[in-house]
Amino acid sequence: MAKFMDVHSGFFGVTHEELDAAHCADLKIEAEEGVHFERAWLDPELGKVFCLSTGPSKEAILRIHERAGHPTTEIYELTEEV
Amino acid sequence: MAKFMDVHSGFFGVTHEELDAAHCADLKIEAEEGVHFERAWLDPELGKVFCLSTGPSKEAILRIHERAGHPTTEIYELTEEV
Numbered sequence: 001m002a003k004f005m006d007v008h009s010g011f012f013g014v015t016h017e018e019l020d021a022a023h024c025a026d027l028k029i030e031a032e033e034g035v036h037f038e039r040a041w042l043d044p045e046l047g048k049v050f051c052l053s054t055g056p057s058k059e060a061i062l063r064i065h066e067r068a069g070h071p072t073t074e075i076y077e078l079t080e081e082v
Numbered sequence: 083m084a085k086f087m088d089v090h091s092g093f094f095g096v097t098h099e100e101l102d103a104a105h106c107a108d109l110k111i112e113a114e115e116g117v118h119f120e121r122a123w124l125d126p127e128l129g130k131v132f133c134l135s136t137g138p139s140k141e142a143i144l145r146i147h148e149r150a151g152h153p154t155t156e157i158y159e160l161t162e163e164v
Contacts, residue, residue: 005123005125019162040163041158043158050160076128076130077127078123078124079125079126080101082098082105
């Protein structure tokens with residue numbers, strides 16, 4: 001199982017409730033791809049969202065985010081952590 | 083105290099040891115600005131590093147990273163988290 005950070009841009013002015021709803025939409029279906037979204041952080045002023053996840057591949061992360069309605073192709077595999 | 087994610091680009095092929103040394107360089111001086119770098123994640127293939135921190139301002143984060151030898155101006159204030 002690998003760890004990933006994916007980045008969403010253009011999410012200006014998103015609220016806590018909207019972020020939570022988007023995260024929950026991922027959580028509802030993530031098991032179908034063996035993915036788990038651990039955490040999501042938002043900068044509403046600059047419109048950035050960072051999602052930390054584990055899963056079998058970038059493609060699995062992408063498919064869950066796509067089906068949940070917020071696709072991004074900016075996905076990084078985090079092979080090192082300190 | 084606010085939470086931040088900063089992003090470094092171009093760190094292709096960086097090793098675990100190099101990431102750890104860079105993180106330790108931050109930790110040694112971070113208290114001087116009231117900053118704490120909690121975690122750093124690396125994608126050596128795409129050359130990206132993500133640092134999660136707490137601190138009083140973006141400028142404080144930037145100053146510590148600059149003095150530690152790895153400045154970046156790509157710093158996001160994470161006002162929401164799920």
